[in-house]
Amino acid sequence: MITTTKKLHTIDLQIEKLIKLEEKRQRDVLEMIPSENYVSPAVREAMGSVLTNKYSEGYPHKRYYQGNRFIDQIEDIAIARAKKLFGVPHVNVQPYSGSPANSAVYFALLKAGDTIMGLKLSAGGHLTHGHPTITFSGKYFRSIQYDVEEDGTINLAKMKDLAVMSNPRLIVVGTTAYPRIFDWKAWRETADAVGAFLLADISHIAGLVIGGVHPSPVPYVDVVMTTTHKTLRGPRGAMLMVTQRGLKKDPDMAGKIDKAVFPGLQGGPHDNVTAAIAIALKEADTLTFKAYAKQVVKNAKVLSETLTGEGLTLTTGGTDNHLMVVDFRPQGVVGNIVAEALEVAGIVINYNAVPHDPNPPFYPSGIRLGTPAITTRGMKEKEMKHIGTWIAEVIREVAHYRLPQAKEDRSKFVGSVKKELWRSKNLLGIASQVKKLCKQFPVP
Numbered sequence: 001m002i003t004t005t006k007k008l009h010t011i012d013l014q015i016e017k018l019i020k021l022e023e024k025r026q027r028d029v030l031e032m033i034p035s036e037n038y039v040s041p042a043v044r045e046a047m048g049s050v051l052t053n054k055y056s057e058g059y060p061h062k063r064y065y066q067g068n069r070f071i072d073q074i075e076d077i078a079i080a081r082a083k084k085l086f087g088v089p090h091v092n093v094q095p096y097s098g099s100p101a102n103s104a105v106y107f108a109l110l111k112a113g114d115t116i117m118g119l120k121l122s123a124g125g126h127l128t129h130g131h132p133t134i135t136f137s138g139k140y141f142r143s144i145q146y147d148v149e150e151d152g153t154i155n156l157a158k159m160k161d162l163a164v165m166s167n168p169r170l171i172v173v174g175t176t177a178y179p180r181i182f183d184w185k186a187w188r189e190t191a192d193a194v195g196a197f198l199l200a201d202i203s204h205i206a207g208l209v210i211g212g213v214h215p216s217p218v219p220y221v222d223v224v225m226t227t228t229h230k231t232l233r234g235p236r237g238a239m240l241m242v243t244q245r246g247l248k249k250d251p252d253m254a255g256k257i258d259k260a261v262f263p264g265l266q267g268g269p270h271d272n273v274t275a276a277i278a279i280a281l282k283e284a285d286t287l288t289f290k291a292y293a294k295q296v297v298k299n300a301k302v303l304s305e306t307l308t309g310e311g312l313t314l315t316t317g318g319t320d321n322h323l324m325v326v327d328f329r330p331q332g333v334v335g336n337i338v339a340e341a342l343e344v345a346g347i348v349i350n351y352n353a354v355p356h357d358p359n360p361p362f363y364p365s366g367i368r369l370g371t372p373a374i375t376t377r378g379m380k381e382k383e384m385k386h387i388g389t390w391i392a393e394v395i396r397e398v399a400h401y402r403l404p405q406a407k408e409d410r411s412k413f414v415g416s417v418k419k420e421l422w423r424s425k426n427l428l429g430i431a432s433q434v435k436k437l438c439k440q441f442p443v444p
């Protein structure tokens, strides 16, 4: 018999040890990257189940492989739960992740060379929203990129003018680093003014939409894409949803989307992920989850107020959702150095461009942080105040560092600053306070 019942630690000590270390790291730090979260043990159980052994190319009850009678039921359940939760007539749960899901929408509804309009990466958009030159969305489509105002907000009147000027076939609305609410109705009017398809990419805010703390795009857009692993708190995956409006516009839209996912872009779905999505959707269809989503937003508000109270600048002046972007142009330090210092202090975030950033993308002027994961641990307003104060303390500690003017000196400089930071008594002192706080709020 080739298979064995041996557990990981008897087979691969190296990987087992690294997983254990990562588990401990996730426990001992404040995970504040806004696209991350902690899934439930039930979601993890499904991810690690025997479903990973199965092949099921095709869709429920129309597979290219035998032995799918249970997989069919699992996928049917996932689809039914998503339809109910988001109020949509058609759902595809097979996209491997958010990027292939967005690609599938473009391939379903557009021809190569058609015009798409999406938010610039540096303004908070995603690579798949038409980022030029280096991504499929910027290479195979004519990409019109919109920007935010100096204060970081989207100017809807300007968006309409840009759409009328550039006549896109599809407009994508959704972001990775935008702290404000989307006005879906205004975007619909813009899309209608030029006859464009409207795609809402709610990857970041899906959980907030379910919790009723962000308006749903469903009444206004044609297609909704969401990843399942951010505020939705499911496994790494994605869903594509066609709305009533989308079906009215093109009765074959659901079929086109499904064909673009399989066989257009993908082969067999990851059935273990499908099951985990179904479980996450069940967990999200509860009052407890709705309360969680509300708390995520409340926490972000308190954290943003604490940071501004400490004299820090946030893009758009604050937040309405789960995340915020701190702008270090007033201090002059780069985001990389702050991000490393925060990690030394046990607070994990990511460096990020700010709108109209004068610095290059690898040394941007900001950081992005959010509250989904720490709220999953049960932290509330009181903890946000502590965390905000620590973050401000860390920033003060490193605000004097300046990136060298000469490009060739930058990497060495940042490298040596990082080494210094890991020896900083002040930062390590904060890390031990963070660890104490984390102990009171266990991870799922």
Ligand SMILES: Cc1ncc(COP(=O)(O)O)c(C=O)c1O
Pocket (backbone or CB within 6 Å): 035, 097, 098, 099, 100, 102, 126, 128, 174, 175, 176, 201, 202, 203, 204, 227, 237
């Ligand atoms: C708005 C948005 N769309 C798409 C994606 C892509 O998702 P994935 O990383 O799963 O490919 C992301 C991921 O960060 C995102 O934030």
